[in-house]
Amino acid sequence: MSVTIVGTVAFDSIKTPYGIKEKILGGAATFAGTAASIYSPTNLISVVGQDFPQAYLNFFKERKINIEGIKIAEGKTFHWSGYYEKEMNQAHTIQTDLNVLLGFDPQVPEKFKGGEFVYLGNIDPILQRKVCQQFKKPKLVVLDTMNYWIRETYKELLETLKLIDVLIINDQELRMLTGIDNIIEAMPKAVALGPKTLIIKKGEHGAIMYHNGSYSIFPAYPLARLVDPTGAGDSFAGAFIGYMAKQKEISLENFQKAIIAGTIISSFTVQGFSLDILKTIDQNKIQERFSEIKQFSTLPETI
């Protein structure tokens, strides 16, 4: 099945301990779409400005990513500038130029409305809801959000959460959303808000899922060097939904596999800037890291 992804396609200007990059290709939909397309046909819904390079649009086309849902609007493309300090666990924003994003009113092209797998990237929860409601009978709707929306549009976000199946956020966002510090205690509370399944991204500490009243714990792929964490979360979520769209059924086991796919693919993303590494991934590389993860984290049969 195909995946439809709504979110930003953007320019990023980024400084990390490993370099400074100006106006490189970024945005939630860019990372999620590139990751999803490893597994399934992918459609993007977004908006860019007239300054957006044709070469980038061609890149999507070459990956068989459908960009009919990317509107080219008058004005400039959304541009985020930020930096990471040496611990690399938090993005610091220098400047956010919303530009064409200000008037973004995402329309799902008619041909995508029958799509069953939908990823609502991190944008205004009102827009996420509007997009979601345009799908006729979605089978799996996955949503990402961030501290800004939790703080500023809490009620709207709660409305949107009622419509979705899987919420993927990080541990700090979970604490904000529920007001509870202990992740294990907080997870069922977040699920009570609507999503049937909750996946918490913990960066170097892996991920944890709460589904049908039970926890599943996942290690991170151990990386001695992160070049740029930008896009890690969207690569994770994109790979997750791309993987699920390829499966015959929605099940606990497939969710677990999809999370490992997300873990592995995001571990590649952060080893370079923009899509530098993400775009080079193939099945061999994924399976190699999966073998390593198995080796690192398989527990003994008895103690």
Next chain:
Amino acid sequence: MSVTIVGTVAFDSIKTPYGIKEKILGGAATFAGTAASIYSPTNLISVVGQDFPQAYLNFFKERKINIEGIKIAEGKTFHWSGYYEKEMNQAHTIQTDLNVLLGFDPQVPEKFKGGEFVYLGNIDPILQRKVCQQFKKPKLVVLDTMNYWIRETYKELLETLKLIDVLIINDQELRMLTGIDNIIEAMPKAVALGPKTLIIKKGEHGAIMYHNGSYSIFPAYPLARLVDPTGAGDSFAGAFIGYMAKQKEISLENFQKAIIAGTIISSFTVQGFSLDILKTIDQNKIQERFSEIKQFSTLPETI
């Protein structure tokens, strides 16, 4: 085989979101010894004051913990006062009354000097070294330390690290010790300082071992409520060495099993104050949590 543990036996006065306790039984050797004694005969080396209750000494005896190495000195028992805020991930010290610990010159009783399994709890690295050197032919020496010693007695600590086999510290301490933020990058650097094996405790995020050039990753037991984190690290290390002393050989697989034992036993410790829960653990309870951990964290065979 038996385990010999050197460290503090103390009074703790503790405030957490779940209660306030005055002068309860605490100290690194207390937690480590109680945990180790689940698996192996255990000897303690420590010092207490004349105010130390006989009932507590009797508690150790009832657990078959040998206390011939606990000196009762003139003066008062070491007393730590502290609190935890709601995130529970850091102890804040209110007051440290070293008392009899000031003159602590740990002597290994003659009958323990042939011991093969030694845990050097968190005390001055000069004392740790002195204790270590009193053993004739130790097979496995495990050491814990803390930010204070890394900062204040760095050179002495480096000398002590050359004598040990396994270093067990937390991720912040690893960063301090190596000056490197990325844990995966830092672990081999710490091993280059002397210990053959390094185990990093990450609290709610589990643990990670570096041994023979390879990583092993372990989940935490998911707990929705921590009552008091005091003693978690020492319970972990005590269970680890107690478990190892019971095995026929020192091997990667046994290290992995011992870490899971430590994970489980420390998960009980933090569910109550002092030894309230730790002292009630039996094999059934351990195996029950082991089954749960397996269920939560067994990865699929393929993706």
